[in-house]
Amino acid sequence: MKDIKVLLVDDEEAFVNTLAQRLKMRDLKVETAYNGEQALSYVKEKEPDVMVLDLKMPGLHGMDVLRKIRKAYPNIQVIVLTGHGTEKDEIEAKRLGGFDFLKKPADIETLVGKIRVAYKEKLERAMTAVAFAESGEFDTAREIMNEEEND
Numbered sequence: 001m002k003d004i005k006v007l008l009v010d011d012e013e014a015f016v017n018t019l020a021q022r023l024k025m026r027d028l029k030v031e032t033a034y035n036g037e038q039a040l041s042y043v044k045e046k047e048p049d050v051m052v053l054d055l056k057m058p059g060l061h062g063m064d065v066l067r068k069i070r071k072a073y074p075n076i077q078v079i080v081l082t083g084h085g086t087e088k089d090e091i092e093a094k095r096l097g098g099f100d101f102l103k104k105p106a107d108i109e110t111l112v113g114k115i116r117v118a119y120k121e122k123l124e125r126a127m128t129a130v131a132f133a134e135s136g137e138f139d140t141a142r143e144i145m146n147e148e149e150n151d
Contacts, residue, residue: 004119005029005046009039009065010054010081019052019108026112036060043073050099050118052111055082055089063092070097074146075126077118081106 006028010016013034020030031048033039035057043051051069055062062080069076080093083104090101099118102111132140 003029004050004115005031005048006115007031007033007039007042007048007051009033009036009051009057009062011035011057012054022108023112023115026108028112028115036062036065039065040068043069043076047073048076049122050077050079050115052079052081052115055080055093056084063089063096066093066096066098075122077122079111079114079118081111 006023008016008020008023008030009032010019011034016032016034020032023030031042031046033042037060039051039053040060042048053062053065062082066078066080069078074097077099078093078097080090080098080101081104082089082102085093085101085103093101099121100114102114132138
């Protein structure tokens with residue numbers, strides 16, 4: 001799973017740059033964005049497989065980024081990684097279709113494991129959708145690819 005494209009979104013530049021280096025050492029392709037607006041612009045150009053998203057950022061709040069991503073790009077897996085999240089935030093993030101919710105400081109191996117599982121689920125969903133499309137069941141294929149959006 002060397003080709004997993006990850007976008008890290010966090011306004012703490014030193015933190016996100018250090019995390020990016022640590023993830024790259026584990027064979028992940030990592031890009032960074034320092035606010036919600038940058039993240040949305042990046043996604044329009046290069047759709048990542050997994051986004052690791054902070055909640056509390058200036059400008060566009062992480063929860064708003066999550067809403068926009070789930071609506072426009074339902075196949076991107078979003079893992080919230082925040083130092084300011086509450087149980088209520090976790091419930092809301094999962095309701096909006098977030099893949100997982102971790103609190104800082106997260107163990108690097110735990111985060112890498114979550115990224116790999118998120119990517120694997122994305123691939124499995126895509127393969128299932130392709131199988132339905134190949135058998136002519138296009139509506140079912142579309143539903144599978146957009147299922148997180150509709151939960």
